[in-house]
Amino acid sequence: MREVKFSLKDKIDKFTLKHQVVVKNIFRIGLTLFILFIGYKIWGFKRSEISSLASNSEIVVILAALLGATIGGFITYFINIQSLLKSSHIKSSIVNKKVIYEPLLIEYKNIKNELENSKVLYFSYDLNFRTIGSTPFEVWNRIKNDARYYQIPEYIIKEYLILENYICHYLTSQETIKKSAFEEIIRLLKCKGYEITENKTGIFSFINVQELLNRENILENKLLKDRIFGFPELKDGDKESIILEFSHYIQNTRTIDDFYKAKAILLNSLNGCIEITETVIIRITNEYERRNNIF
Secondary structure (H helix, E strand, O other): OEEEEEEOOHHHHHHHHHHHHHHHHHHHHHHHHHHHHHHHHHHHHHHHHHHHHHHHHHHHHHHHHHHHHHHHHHHHHHHHHHHHHHHHHHHHHHHHHHHHHHHHHHHHHHHHHHHHHHHOOOOOOOOHHOOOEEEEEEEEHHHOOHHHHHHHOHHHHHHHHHHHHHHHHHHHHHHHHHHHHHHHHHHHHHOOOOOOOHHHHHHHHHHHHHHHHHHOOOHHHOOOOOOOOOOOOOOOHHHHOOOOOOHHHHHHHHHHHHHHHHHHHHHHHHHHHHHHHHHHHHHHHHHHHOOOOOO
16 A cells, blocks of 8 residues: 655645635735735835935836836736636636546545445446446546546545555455454364365355354354365364354454454545545535636
8 A cells, every 4th residue: 555644735735625715814814914014114114215205206207107117017917827827727627627526526425325335345446347246446546547647636636545545454454354264264173183175265265254244153154054165074073163163253353343443444534535525626616617607
């Protein structure tokens, strides 16, 4: 998994996105105080010089003309540049909403819904290789591999990368439950003098994570009951002992607790990504789409 850390700038950008009105008001108040402070300093230290210049009408006229032309030219240039930049930014923002944030939001909400209603999810990362019953996690992978990735602010990218890491951790914790149970079965068999010498992969495939999460004794209900090829034939006394010990294992294994922790962390990260994605969409809609008839 890729390690992701938020810088101070990322945290400020995220706060600004969520609390735009507060930030704007703080900026306006700060700018007003700064202008008042500068004005006070200039007036306090330069009042005598200003008075002497004001007494000379010719200098005043020349300075006023130069100042007016300079300020007027600067304002015109600034407005034209800002207009072009804003127009380009508006168009790209609306496009990004449609091709980045809305598809991501739909997929994230679908994952959240399935995660809340199922204990176990299996994800597909590519539409061409999607299997029956898998949950799509494909939009973000497509975005990462094309130019859209560079249209997303860095702090939002980090949120999405963290979510990706937690999905990997969630899947790893599922596999750990399965592997740990299989290793425990091998250990119990070995303690009684038995060994799986053939078809280990096939036997492993019979272990179902959902059943383990339900604390079901798969050894009794499936592996010993179905007479799977490669699984040793046990004596009655050994069978009862191994079933009892595995039942104790499945009721107390920490791998299941770790899985539920991983699931809770994933849900929390998913909620964060949904929130920030919705915020971006709402901001683009309110600031650009409703005020401009570009699309």
